Amino acid sequence: MIEILSPGPLATVQDLGRPGYADVGVARSGAFDRAALRAANRLVGNDPGAAAIEVTLGALVLITHGAATIALTGAACPGLDPGVALSLPAGSVVRLGVPTFGLRSYLAVRGAIAVAPALGSRSTDTLSGIGPQPLRAGDRLTVGAQPSGAVSGLAFSARRSPPVLRVVLGPRTDWFSTDAADVLVQAEWTVRADSNRIGVRLDGPVLERVRTDELASEPTLPGALQVPPDGRPILLGPDAPVTGGYPVIAVVRDADLDAAAQVRPGDRVRFLS
């Protein structure tokens, strides 16, 4: 068992989410940086999609009740070597500092976090409230049975430079002025402070709409760049509503969503079509 002494700004349990329920209004949710989650799990010998802790901007403190093997990937936090499995005796306190680069770290425990699943996933959906509540000081998390997988020495290197995210233009590029697609890929976008798992809000030049009629609600996916009337795009995150009425000018390629998970307020982002 591990006990959270302090969750930092936001810590949630995440696995690979609950895809397949969008038609009844449920978001995929799950780790925002899926590659980092898989890597953390592999390091401790878990199934790659097992439940781990998604730590936002570090500062999480925990204590182990019983021996535990843990690994940290994603944003590197001072206080714990990233990308290696560490075996800790009972009573060890792990104190994560604040990462200097990146936003989300994944702390996997050998055996995985064994909270009760909801709709087949242990992920916290911060919008709908499905799944476990965000972690609080004093929460005790049961660790599951030891997996058959061996602890691995595979190194995981965190990204270091602000990302260039590849996009596929559309589906609603034609709702914008003819140069809006060029503006999208030529501009440098700044991540706004009010970004979260629901959406990464961006500041930059206005993406000018030419159609001002109302779009009937459409299904959405994480990675969609939705543009509200103020012309500033929002990159939808894993907890975003599954339908939306703002036109989507472009959608980030699935493989680049992991990099999008690591941008933090003030970071610059570029898009490439």
Add this chain to the structure above:
Amino acid sequence: MIVRPYGDTALLVEVDEPAALAGLRSALTGRVGVEEIVPAARTLLVRFDARKTTADVLTQALAGARSRPERPPSGRPVELKVRYDGADLDDVAAAVGCSVPALIDRHAAGQYTVAFCGFAPGFAYLTGLDPALHVARLPSPRARVPAGSVAIADEYTGVYPRSSPGGWRLLGHTDAPLWDLDRTPPALLSPGTSVRFYAR
């Protein structure tokens, strides 16, 4: 029908006539590589596994499905008992130019089908609302709509599965559990389900 890319793992299919969505949906259901089909008002999102199929293959399948007749909703309708005591009954009756009892009769007489879900888990957009009852949503949404509220907005009627903010016009409420995570499936109403309301 227009098929547009939605990133590298999905297509967005747009139709002129929302009734055509059901046929397209059934044409793709169970097809190799199709991971999820999500309907909305006039569009259908088809999420696929790019290792098992391609956008071109799916686009061709959609084109072949165009002429298929729409299948009627299957299964018995879900029957929802409603107490018509909503906060907006008087306003809606005035807006559509009828009495409150006539409004209730018209709403309860409808044969509804779930077109799509969204907004919140288990929130279903039902089509089949009497065109005379199409009224715009509130200019400013309520901060809190009680769970079970039966409401209308534009061409739709629906039931709020749980307490939430909301801008639809409230006609009444039902005690039916619209959303229950401990039930399989958790949503009482999913796309294609037939629904009837009964005044109690």
